[in-house]
Amino acid sequence: MSQKRTRQQQKRNKKRKSKIDSHKKVGSKLISPFNQIPNTSYMSWVNDRLPCMLWAGLLLNGLGRDRAIEIFREIGFHIGNLFREVENRECELPRVGIYGLSTLDDDLQDKFFELIFEEKKSVDALKPLVLIESLPLANKWRVYLGERLEEDKGLWTSLADTISMLLDHQSQESTDCRWAYLIPIINSGKVHLQNEQQFKEYIQYPHYEDQRKVRPSIRAMEMQFGDGMMDYEYFSEKKVWAGNFWKECKRETSCFMPKPELSCIEFDLIKTVSSVKTIWNDLSGHFAETDEFTHVQAKRDASFGFCFYALTLTLEGLASSGKLLTAKLALRMLAEIYITFKYLISLGDEKLWDVYRSYGSGQAKLTFLKLDEVLEDQPGYIKKKNIEALANEDIYLDFQNIDLGNWAKTDLRKMSQVAGCKDIYDAYYSWPSSYAHGQWCAVKDVVYTTCHNPLHRLHRIPRPSPRYEDGAEKDLILLFNKILDLLNDVYPSFEIRAGLVDNT
Ligand SMILES: [Zn+2]
Known part of the structure; x- marks a missing residue:
């Protein structure tokens, strides 16, 4: 092996070693770096937070990213400002997840539906939501989307497409949805950002500053707010709705077995x-x-x-x-x-x-x-x-x-x-x-x-x-x-x- 290759190998080994070293040894356990952070969030993206962001995912899928992002921005701006205008609100934060919407004051809910359905194509894009029996605010959604009909069963495929896009919590689509959840809260003035620069990064997403820096920051903040911020009632009710949603998906659709890889003996x-x-x-x-x-x-x-x-x-x-x-x-x-x-x-x-x-x-x-x-x-x-x-x-x-x-x-x-x-x-x-x-x-x-x-x-x-x-x-x-x-x-x-x- 040449000296250069040996050095590269050593570098790689060093990198690998540092991953094990970053664990903390406590008794006979190696504690992962993430679990060394106190008060880590235990609300999972896939299990608990993703179902709440389905409306945003469906819009991304149905309208394309540019149009969907602009609708998210509109919602963020108007819901955030409307929240700020009224003192002593019943709801603590303008949460626009599917469960969070049901906790909002009526004027905020109405504004949300008005904004989202200003775009005519939203009806088709969001239609798969009619499949969900346990959908919070089902009556309000159905005013725009109509009742569930027998032929709507085919819409499970659109829902599956959207969810497959969001299963990775760091994908571009997931980050867009997480931003959509965050932006009304940012505009409501209920969150203290570090400085003007950070405010601009959030408000002008995804067009301002290096997105390699902005995206992780959005995800980290969404994780805090999506987790309930110590609001136990919101936390537990959201978990119940998410659990019901996944149960329905399992009940209504079948498993899909991947094709087994062909195995052959590679020697005589x-x-x-x-x-x-x-x-x-x-x-x-x-x-x-x-x-x-x-x-x-x-x-x-x-x-x-x-x-x-x-x-x-x-x-x-x-x-x-x-x-x-x-x-x-x-x-x-x-x-x-x-x-x-x-x-x-x-x-x-x-x-x-x-x-x-x-x-x-x-x-x-x-x-x-x-x-x-x-x-x-x-x-x-x-x-x-x-x-x-x-x-x-x-x-x-x-x-x-x-x-x-x-x-x-x-x-x-x-x-x-x-x-x-x-x-x-x-x-x-x-x-x-x-x-x-x-x-x-x-x-x-x-x-x-x-x-x-x-x-x-x-x-x-x-x-x-x-x-x-x-x-x-x-x-x-x-x-x-x-x-x-x-x-x-x-x-x-x-x-x-x-x-x-x-x-x-
Ligand atoms: Zn299955």
Whole structure:
């Protein structure tokens, strides 16, 4: 790698590292930067605030951005000023979200409807609102939009188009809607802006100043006001209406299952498995060539044993096309074997190989005792005789101690640090462990997909079959070869390595 590329890589690594560093460690948790801010808003954009901005989204969709923005500006100006003109109003703020409108004084509501329907095309654009049974101020909306008719069912598609535009809270359309919500409040004089400059940025949006700076500022302020500003009644009622809206969408429309990606095996499975299988004989040959004694040789037995065991795992992972769940589990097991093997070599302590071996025998004794004394229903996969023979292998079972916990009195992560292979731990142990433990993300990844109906808020639905798309075949081969490298270091020379046979 050239020096320039190395520096670029280091820069990238530094950037990545800073993302983890920006988390704050509290006990065993890493707290994300956003959650370190006190009094963070818990009203979600998609769940609670987006439904309130549907009228603005529908206008953007139906009239085009320029015309819609001008209507938002008109509403912002007139509603804001009208709010300011009357003292001791019942409503605290001129909120123009679909729920917020229902909390406004009558004169403000009437002004809103008058302004929005001055544009003739607004009727068609806003027509999908008639679909919503729980619509606040339904009577007022229906004066302009008419009653819901049977043929209006097709309007769910327009509603879905609008919502898909707004699901991303930072999209241009979402930001426009969030500005539409904010602008009457700004004009009402109920908010203290930093200075004249900020006032102009809001009032003249999106034509004044650098929008890369203005847009985030609008979103941040909308989040505060849309959240209710400690107005508990507004907060809870708005949540109820939003919840009802999403329930209706689910009830009235069907899920949309995305087409599963086509999955094909990207290597010649049969030829690869046959070729990797031949390494068993090569390993056996090398074992015989380097064997001088017949007494117990913990290091030798373990070193070759790791390789044969890794070969078995690799073959099974490959035979499952590298794509099945078991291929990921094979990767995790290979990573553990590699780290353990490298750790034993790195420490250079001959006695440690005995500890490793004796721990295993102790586990066999413990299992044997449990089969004998504890378990009434014997599991089919263990043969008691076999376990007894394993436990008795080196010394009589009666003299075998049983160690509890990790065999090396440490954990695999620390072992990988000591052995200088933390990269393998990070790349091949941590994530496959999620699959081994059945953690949520693994479960979600394999069995669920996201419904593509925007009216369903990107919820999860079961796939027609498990997701078998990511191939682990290259990683299986890589780890297996790394284990063979270790054997070559301690019992040279073993140069044979595994490889994938291409599909031709
Ligand atoms: Zn759905």
